[in-house]
Amino acid sequence: MCRVRTSRERTVVHVPLGSDAIHLKVRVRTYECVACARMWHDDLGALASGRTLLSRAAVDWALRRVALESASVAACARTLGCSWNALDRAVRAAGMRVLSESDPYGAVTRIGVDEHVWRHGASGDRYVTVIVDLxxxxxxxxxRLLDMVPGRSAQAFANWLEARGARFRDRVEVVAMDAFSGWKQAAARMLRTAVEVIDPFHVVHLAAGRLTMVRCRLQREATGRRGVKGERLYDCRRALLKTASLRTPRQRERIDALLADPVNDALRLAHGAYQRIIACYRHKDPRRGRRMMGALIDALAEPTATRRCPELRSLGRTLKRRRADIPAYFTHRHSSNGPTEAINGRLETLRGIAMGFDNFEHYRQRSLIHSGRIKDILTH
Known part of the structure; x- marks a missing residue:
């Protein structure tokens, strides 16, 4: 036989009705056994999880808004009429619980790796290594985003790969990366059977950087200062980086006149190498594009070809050093690191929505909710 010993009222935040917050007033009774004096109370496990003041339905509503609509936790907290801290903890816990119920690494055969600046403060490590499932x-x-680890080094990437286990490492076939040697060192050490691929964007970006360096050097040699409006080298800076087939007739005329000047012979060489790299990647036949890229790398490796252009000699050394990784793009479809860069952009958006982060683990969890597999899970 039992009796009601005490009762108290508990407020539980529930799913809002439109823009109006809904708070449930729940009376929780404490019971006492008359014979043995043992006490217990009503179980609210079906309504709310643990000691949280948020109902399970409210947490699910907020998680869907944060993950699917990129809403901020602050906006969801205002709509629900609860504190930011309580909702942030509940959303992160619910999101990681949903992700843990699936195997995020089970079917991964292609990965992309890149660095990301997660905070811009004066102290602490600013960089993280981003691993993406391609x-x-x-x-x-x-x-989708696979994981993020602190630091930007070969050791940080290698430690993450080692923690995934031998079965995961043996399953990875392609690793897409930029020209940072740290990623290559870690992949060569931990993923012995995987093919390393340098993304086309980064190869073109390297060539564009050398072309810009040549233009700036010629500008300083001619005038002793940086370029200003009205000078040919400065006015053509954007047209030089444009694909030749996409230039307007006026741009073609100005570029041809600029490159015809014997003083700009080094610029002509750098511009030619830059346009040839673009032509390799734009070729309709991948096998032909691969052969063209191989021939270009061999040509730039010749000392006589780059004698008059030291910037181009530096590019040739870089391309020669990654001789196997650059043409691999043409034989392995869907090996571009472009999706990794896209997710990097989404993480920048998340930081803007949240007005920055101080705790890396909180940032990692929110990033996985924002750009991980959770969207597929919630919508299926």
Missing amino acids: TPRADGRPA
Whole structure:
């Protein structure tokens, strides 16, 4: 036989009705056994999880808004009429619980790796290593964020790969990366059977940087200062970086006149190498594009070809050093690191929505909710 010993009222935040917050007033009774004096109370486990003041339905509503609509936790907290701290903890816990119920590494065969600046403060490590699953790209689905680890080094990437286990490492076939040697060192040490691919964007970006360096050097040699409006080298700075087939007739005329000047012979060489790299990647036949890229790398490796252009000699050394990684793009479809850069952009958006982060683990969890597999799980 039992009796009601005490009762108290508990407020539980529930799913809002439109823009109006809904708070449930729940009376929780404490019971006492008359014979043995043992006490217990009503179980609210079906309504709310643990000691949180948020109902399960409210947490699910906020998680869907944060993950699917990129809403901020602050906006969801205002709509629900609860504190930011309580909702942030509940959303992160619910999101990581949903992700843990699936195997995020089970079907991964292609990964992309890049660095990301997660905070801009004066103290602490600013960089993290971002690992992205590129496997869904083969089916036309978007890539997803796999994980983030502090630091930007070969050791940080290698430690993450080691923690995934031998089965995961043996399953990875392609690693897409930029020209940073740290990624290559870690991949060569931990992923012995995987093919390393340098993304086309970064190769073109390297060539564009050398072309700009040549233009700036010629400008300083001619005038002793930086370029200003009205000078040919400065006025053509954007047209020089444009694909030749996409230039307007006026741009073609100005570039031809600029490159015809014998004083700009080094610029002509750098511009020619830059346009040839673009032509390799734009070629309709991948096999032909691969052969063209190989011939270009061999040509730039010749000392006589770059004698008059030291910037181009530096580019030739870089391309020669990654001789196997650059042409690999042409034989491995869906190996571009573009989706990794896209997710980097989405993480920048998340930081803007949240007005920055102080705790890396909180940032990692929110990033996985924002750009991970959770969207597929919630919508299926």
